[in-house]
Amino acid sequence: MKKVLIVLTNVTRYQGTNDPTGLWLGEATEFAETIQEAGIGVDYVSPKGGFVPLDPRSMKYTNESIMKFYETADFQKRALTNSLRPNEINPDDYLAIYYTGGHGVMWDFPNDRSLQQIALSIYDNGGYVTSVCHGVAGLLNIKDDAGRYLIAGKSITGFTTAEEIIAGKKSVVPFLNKQAVEKRGGKFKKKRAYKEYAIQDDRLITGQNPFSPRAVARLLLENVR
Template sequence: MNKILVVLTNTTQFTKKDEATGLWLGEATEFVEDVEAAGYQVDYVSPKGGYVPLDPRSMKYADNTALARYRSNDFQDRALSHSLSPADINPADYVAIYYTGGHGVMFDFPNDTALQNISRQIYQNGGYLTSVCHGIAGLLNLKDEAGHYLISGQKITGFTTSEEVLSGKTRMVPFLNEKVARQHGAQFLKKRAFKPYAVTDGQFITGQNPWSPHEVARQLITALKTHAN
């Protein structure tokens, strides 16, 4: 078993304003580039399955490698056009789940019970729960069978309140990731805004912002190879 499940958003716009949002392209492509190079396969899933929109702002930051993957038939088909739905997923097939970001995830990740069930089973099987940037929203409300937040007591990171202020979206998002993480008992760690940073704590590997997918991938690959030995 050497598969990783990549979670993408179906949200096309902010609810408080008619402004486009969606997946932050590099947060998917950079991570996938690294884990595939290390020999892992990926599947793409979204809350509803099917179409995955791109945050148009993310295209400005996409490098040639990201754009090459974006244009590939595989990514266009399996990620952006025909992502799997949670009902298609057997959690036992995956060694890790990775929640991508983009502001869209703030609306469809936090309370998706199907994705939570998949994540919980991967975790119970000894797999890794990973995310980058706003993708931490997919882990904030995840609970164990006793009803305790899985992030409680864990060292994690994600898009910070200061980064949200700098992005100009604090009034458009339904909550602030850093605030909720602390409310749910996590030890929220952070470094300078918009600089690469990721942290590993047990089965959690999380990255702070759009500059952190490579670091999340690196730490996950290290953890998986160490666990396998």
């Protein structure tokens, strides 16, 4: 059976600052756990491969299921220590790609051509391109063979401007997700700040915030089971 490819960041700091960032832990663990409970395997990839840092703020917003998954040897080894490099990935092995969040992704996801090509290949094979929260950054610059943005004309969600303000990060992020999506012809959708919300448009599935990874996973499973 094909697997789901989970994309993680290698960025350790907000660019231009000393403030640490990285993967938002629950956005990886809750999605992966839901997918694996359905009998589908996952692999982990990052732009550089290898070490994946954790956003320390995400450790304040854990629950028992997040911590149990985080403590497994499989997650610590395959996700946080030895994530795959893009050149180790065969897109034919995957039914979907899922971009996790954490503010770090805003710097290493948008312009990674290798990841873009993997995502486009999965999509062209009839698979799904999915994201949660800031992971929408990975979708922004994917273009089809005609040079059209994949998100153009599609309903997309991600971490909102209101949520950036509440998080105190509006002044340090390199772009705002709503503006970036709309600039590429996407239709940005949102609900209340920090409430679970995920939407599907064709074979694009996106979630708004850290409370939405399981909702993204459930939508994906509705399509592939």
